[in-house]
Amino acid sequence: MDLIVCIKRVPQTAEAEVKIDSSGKDIVRDRLTFDMNEADSYALEAAILLKEKFGGTITALSLGTADAEDTLRIALAKGADSAIRIRAEEFVELDGFKTAALLKEVIKDIKFDAIFTGCMATDDSYYQVGPVLAELLRVGHATLVSKVEVADGKAQVNRELEGGLIEHLEMSLPAVFAVQTGINEPRYASLIAIRRAAGKEIRVVGKEDISLELKSNSTLEELFLPPVGKRAEILSGSTDEISAKAATIIKEKGLI
Amino acid sequence: MNFDLTNDQKMLQEEVRKFAQTELAPLAPEIDKSGEFPWSNIKKMAHMGLLGVIVPEQYGGSGFDFVSLAIAVEEISRACASTGVIVAVNNSLAAYPILQFGSEDQKMRYLPPLCNGEKIGAFGLTEPDAGSDVAAMESTARLEGDCYVLNGTKRFITNAGEAGTFVVFAYTNKELKHKGISAFIVERDTPGFSLGKHEDLMGIRATANCELIFEDVKIPKENLLSKEGEGFKICMNTLDVSRIDIGAQAVGIAQAALDEAIKYSKERKAFGQPICNFEMIQSMIAEMASKIQAARLLVHYAGYCKDKGMQRFSKESAMSKYYASDIAVDVARKAVQIHGGYGYSRDYAVERLYRDAKILELYEGTSEVQKIVIARELTR
Numbered sequence: 001m002d003l004i005v006c007i008k009r010v011p012q013t014a015e016a017e018v019k020i021d022s023s024g025k026d027i028v029r030d031r032l033t034f035d036m037n038e039a040d041s042y043a044l045e046a047a048i049l050l051k052e053k054f055g056g057t058i059t060a061l062s063l064g065t066a067d068a069e070d071t072l073r074i075a076l077a078k079g080a081d082s083a084i085r086i087r088a089e090e091f092v093e094l095d096g097f098k099t100a101a102l103l104k105e106v107i108k109d110i111k112f113d114a115i116f117t118g119c120m121a122t123d124d125s126y127y128q129v130g131p132v133l134a135e136l137l138r139v140g141h142a143t144l145v146s147k148v149e150v151a152d153g154k155a156q157v158n159r160e161l162e163g164g165l166i167e168h169l170e171m172s173l174p175a176v177f178a179v180q181t182g183i184n185e186p187r188y189a190s191l192i193a194i195r196r197a198a199g200k201e202i203r204v205v206g207k208e209d210i211s212l213e214l215k216s217n218s219t220l221e222e223l224f225l226p227p228v229g230k231r232a233e234i235l236s237g238s239t240d241e242i243s244a245k246a247a248t249i250i251k252e253k254g255l256i
Numbered sequence: 257m258n259f260d261l262t263n264d265q266k267m268l269q270e271e272v273r274k275f276a277q278t279e280l281a282p283l284a285p286e287i288d289k290s291g292e293f294p295w296s297n298i299k300k301m302a303h304m305g306l307l308g309v310i311v312p313e314q315y316g317g318s319g320f321d322f323v324s325l326a327i328a329v330e331e332i333s334r335a336c337a338s339t340g341v342i343v344a345v346n347n348s349l350a351a352y353p354i355l356q357f358g359s360e361d362q363k364m365r366y367l368p369p370l371c372n373g374e375k376i377g378a379f380g381l382t383e384p385d386a387g388s389d390v391a392a393m394e395s396t397a398r399l400e401g402d403c404y405v406l407n408g409t410k411r412f413i414t415n416a417g418e419a420g421t422f423v424v425f426a427y428t429n430k431e432l433k434h435k436g437i438s439a440f441i442v443e444r445d446t447p448g449f450s451l452g453k454h455e456d457l458m459g460i461r462a463t464a465n466c467e468l469i470f471e472d473v474k475i476p477k478e479n480l481l482s483k484e485g486e487g488f489k490i491c492m493n494t495l496d497v498s499r500i501d502i503g504a505q506a507v508g509i510a511q512a513a514l515d516e517a518i519k520y521s522k523e524r525k526a527f528g529q530p531i532c533n534f535e536m537i538q539s540m541i542a543e544m545a546s547k548i549q550a551a552r553l554l555v556h557y558a559g560y561c562k563d564k565g566m567q568r569f570s571k572e573s574a575m576s577k578y579y580a581s582d583i584a585v586d587v588a589r590k591a592v593q594i595h596g597g598y599g600y601s602r603d604y605a606v607e608r609l610y611r612d613a614k615i616l617e618l619y620e621g622t623s624e625v626q627k628i629v630i631a632r633e634l635t636r
Contacts, residue, residue: 017522035274070267073263073267074267074270074271077271188271188274188275188300188303189267189271190303190304190305190318191304191305191309191318192313192318192319194264194267194271195318197267198263198264198267199264
């Protein structure tokens, strides 16, 4: 199977202190660490597992600035065969639609059986790239994918819904799968694979290769941290005392 | 002049950091308490190729250089000091002397299991009455037919309780003094070889530190490393390499202590503001960070000297080990100080880091021995 995995390098903001920069439209990035978007690492692993089973190739694709190549090299070390970077610095206002459209411009020249993306990126949480990409390529897609198996040219796909429900779909290929986190165990790259991947060439494409004129569907106006509420109260005492106090407060507020 | 890591070193750093913070760090407080050797993580590290970082691929290793090994040991030690030294010992005290001084047969036989986690390596040099004074060792190996018969006791041996392959030093001719010391590869299941006291250490508590007891242990002649009488040279050359990794371990422990101290100083409030606003705390943090960076550069430089093929880098290696150990203890102490009373509690990582740091000034040559090495090189 020939597979494509779309990968984004994102700041690790889960436990970091996030501050807004002077433009009011971005966060201060210089003290943050960057890594492969979490859901994308599960997407990559899902693709590698399929390649291990059926053979074929994996192309890793990223719309990012030069340091996204570090992330693409890790993808190469883990099991991708080739990597392409689209120069993000040459494009502006990259909303979900425009990102997907740029990815499509590169993908349209590649033969593929399936495309894997993360279901969301942790930096902008748009949840759009997978579905929009599929629409632009005129292939089917599934979001929140928790399992993909392939047999007889069809994909058996599980989707994770609210309330613990699992939706099982049979899908024709090619298709786009936007995968959920936690669906497999993303491998670490071995040192030998890192050494081999370090020297591999990454194809870089930019404005000169992509003739598309696109308008973004949305414009980022402002990024802000909500004001900190002053209603928090920390209860102290033994577990029993804390439970009793909590129960009283909940009753007082009419919540039960 | 170029301070940039190469592409593969950068990738190694990023991937090992992620691995160490995800897989090793959560286990560090637990194995510090239990003293349990972290086999499950060792298997994962074997899979990644971390047990044979500097071993060429043809012997089952990853084929990286010594700067890369230092980078890996720093990241591992930053997450767990015990695991850091287990990896450092396996690479530079067990695999390295076999790689550097072993015959082709010895390399083919002993290196792959050390790299793939089938066996862990240990280095049997120190004795109950011979630490800094290596030539005071009492272990002997006398040739009888096709075997050397080894007798003696080794003490404070990292990894010993769980190791399968040991590089052991003993006199084959005591009259020749240090020129009569030889090195052997000893397998754990050799009859007459047993483990003695398991050390109850202050820090790096999960390293299976044990005594080795050899009672008429017959070692096949082909397990002699290099030639008779080469032991002292092998030992000194190996320590020149391994001290770089102890320096790297020190940088990792110190970095972990600084990370904790910065985090705590931003969260903890006193007199109505976070304590990181106070100049005395800022002074400590600035000193800690500067010293760590200086130590890291010394460690990388020592690795670079080895990678460049310099014949003598004892001074550079000793400097990196001495300085990094010294600042690691200082940085860990300051991290405890910044935590105040909480830093003295086992609930906080800095308490463990302070205990872990102290060993750095003692093993693989005390700080005093490092200074002797440095001064001798400067005055000879």
